Amino acid sequence: MKEVVVLSGKGGTGKTSIVGSFAALAKNKVLADCDVDAADLHLLLNPELKDEHDFWSGEVAVIDPEKCTQCGLCQEICRFSAIDNYTVDASSCEGCGFCSRICPPEAITMKERYSGQWFISATRYGPLVHARLGIGQENSGKLVATVRQQAKQLAETQGIDLIISDGPPGIGCPVISSLSGASLALLVTEPTLSGIHDLERVLGVCRHFSVPALVCVNKSDINEENTHHIEKYCLEQGTEIAARIPFDNTVTEAMIHGKPIVEYSHNGVAHHIEKLWEKITGTLAG
Amino acid sequence: MILSVASGKGGTGKTLIATSLALSLKGRGKVQLLDCDVEEPNAHIFLKPVISGSEEVLIPVPHVDENTCTRCGKCAEVCAYHAIAVFGEYVLTFPELCHGCGACSYLCPEKAISEEGRESGIVEWGHSDTIEFAHGRLNIGEAMAPPVIRKVKELAHDNGTIIIDAPPGTSCPVVESVRGSDFCLLVTEPTPFGLNDLELAVETMKELDIPCGIVLNRAGFSDDKVEAYCRKENIPILLTIPLDTEIARLYSRGVTLAEGLPEWREGFVELYGKIWEIVDERSRCPQR
Numbered sequence A: 001m002k003e004v005v006v007l008s009g010k011g012g013t014g015k016t017s018i019v020g021s022f023a024a025l026a027k028n029k030v031l032a033d034c035d036v037d038a039a040d041l042h043l044l045l046n047p048e049l050k051d052e053h054d055f056w057s058g059e060v061a062v063i064d065p066e067k068c069t070q071c072g073l074c075q076e077i078c079r080f081s082a083i084d085n086y087t088v089d090a091s092s093c094e095g096c097g098f099c100s101r102i103c104p105p106e107a108i109t110m111k112e113r114y115s116g117q118w119f120i121s122a123t124r125y126g127p128l129v130h131a132r133l134g135i136g137q138e139n140s141g142k143l144v145a146t147v148r149q150q151a152k153q154l155a156e157t158q159g160i161d162l163i164i165s166d167g168p169p170g171i172g173c174p175v176i177s178s179l180s181g182a183s184l185a186l187l188v189t190e191p192t193l194s195g196i197h198d199l200e201r202v203l204g205v206c207r208h209f210s211v212p213a214l215v216c217v218n219k220s221d222i223n224e225e226n227t228h229h230i231e232k233y234c235l236e237q238g239t240e241i242a243a244r245i246p247f248d249n250t251v252t253e254a255m256i257h258g259k260p261i262v263e264y265s266h267n268g269v270a271h272h273i274e275k276l277w278e279k280i281t282g283t284l285a286g
Numbered sequence B: 001m002i003l004s005v006a007s008g009k010g011g012t013g014k015t016l017i018a019t020s021l022a023l024s025l026k027g028r029g030k031v032q033l034l035d036c037d038v039e040e041p042n043a044h045i046f047l048k049p050v051i052s053g054s055e056e057v058l059i060p061v062p063h064v065d066e067n068t069c070t071r072c073g074k075c076a077e078v079c080a081y082h083a084i085a086v087f088g089e090y091v092l093t094f095p096e097l098c099h100g101c102g103a104c105s106y107l108c109p110e111k112a113i114s115e116e117g118r119e120s121g122i123v124e125w126g127h128s129d130t131i132e133f134a135h136g137r138l139n140i141g142e143a144m145a146p147p148v149i150r151k152v153k154e155l156a157h158d159n160g161t162i163i164i165d166a167p168p169g170t171s172c173p174v175v176e177s178v179r180g181s182d183f184c185l186l187v188t189e190p191t192p193f194g195l196n197d198l199e200l201a202v203e204t205m206k207e208l209d210i211p212c213g214i215v216l217n218r219a220g221f222s223d224d225k226v227e228a229y230c231r232k233e234n235i236p237i238l239l240t241i242p243l244d245t246e247i248a249r250l251y252s253r254g255v256t257l258a259e260g261l262p263e264w265r266e267g268f269v270e271l272y273g274k275i276w277e278i279v280d281e282r283s284r285c286p287q288r
């Protein structure tokens, strides 16, 4: 089974639009939206919800005011400043359980934490596994892991050997969770100084977890000099640039029409993305 | 006043707004910019600060004294993250899983556990012209951003204007960054993705009880669903920046609007004034 993850370091580089097009181009695959705290892929794929599950992960401390003697010990030992005035601020609590173990009258219990939902949907491009992280919740890494695991299971039972996932922004826990063990990462960047800086960091993460990477420079003509800089950098790093896609308003137009670009138009950008997908399948076949 | 600049979706120009605002406030009292997007910090690209100090972010992880340890297993039982385990003769620690909660060392009956620092990132501080600056950087391969964010926020002054550049999204690093803010500016763009992610960001701020307003970036050629949403939710659009190739070019070179197109300074000063009014009004009727 092959798994391609599309990442961008920073968001807004056109990652999801590209994944949407891959969805239309790839024949047999399961789609996974691993950007669980700001999922957008569904806006392009018109999913029909088939299956919905609550996601419980980690714990949160709860103080029983009836039992609490206000001794203050819990407040003193909590390293995350989550307890104030003998109440727990759920958004600060890391769920370590330390307070519940030392409270003299045993007034603190640990409760399971509702952290979001995950879904299996049907789209006209194939099954999609996606999720929604509860507002401000932690453990997005675990939710990403759940999405990937479900996508894999689905692929196995349906005899599909390709998973395409839309990855989260950043380099922290959800990214690590979406990346580890994947066959290939496509890093979508743009020729801005911020884009370059973020690309360097996310490429570092790929290397750290030994996942081979290809780079796509999106909106490559907004700053040719920076595009050149990215090319040079990738050459030094031994990372191949799989595509340079010029800026085009069609990408946003397609998004507004809720369609993957390759289905909305057949102009330059769509062509570039088709070529990029060929490149990726070639690399996967290796 | 603590003012966060956030966005549900990444790449909406959040850092451009935060840094342009900071520079536009020159001469209007003390301004400090804290870049809390520690996974992908970018504000330094725009502000080009002179760094005058730095400090590692250390997570206190357990160190077991094998001679005093009786392999009783208490530490493994209390650790919520499986970061310490006892197998027969061996006590193993997994420092990269440890959150540094301190439970194991406190509860070890033999007092066999001491703590040592494990670096997960770094914070740096300095200044850019008259602006005080600080940011954090999560080390490559590290999963947990919040400890680095907390360390950046510890550097906040206790007066003046503090502008926080928050990470994108709605999960724990965002909450960690914006917690305690008096106001949150949400930067969005008028596209379906922009709107979808804005709705999530607005819900997050509601949950945290932080008042918010919108900066609509790259406005002009797409639909007006964001405006309609803001009207419905009664969230003010405080500044509109058009889709403009000149601005995009400046951005690509890491130049703020305050420097590249100084006529925008006025707009940012007005933006600040509007925020100040909202915060001031709210502080006078806290029940609201």
Ligand code: SF4
Binding pocket: A063, A067, A068, A069, A070, A071, A072, A073, A074, A075, A086, A102, A103, A104, A105, A106, A107, A108
């Ligand atoms: S340790 Fe227990 S009794 Fe003491 S303040 Fe905390 S909850 Fe109350």
Ligand code: SF4
Binding pocket: A060, A061, A077, A078, A079, A080, A081, A082, A083, A088, A092, A093, A094, A095, A096, A097, A098, A099, A100, B101
């Ligand atoms: S569970 Fe841990 S983080 Fe939560 S309140 Fe208790 S000591 Fe603090």
Ligand code: SF4
Binding pocket: B064, B068, B069, B070, B071, B072, B073, B074, B075, B076, B086, B091, B107, B108, B109, B110, B111, B112, B113
């Ligand atoms: S709790 Fe202390 S004595 Fe018991 S196994 Fe852990 S380190 Fe050893």
Ligand code: SF4
Binding pocket: A096, B060, B061, B062, B078, B079, B080, B081, B082, B083, B084, B097, B098, B099, B100, B101, B102, B103, B104, B105
């Ligand atoms: S400090 Fe907390 S998280 Fe770290 S090993 Fe000890 S109990 Fe586990």
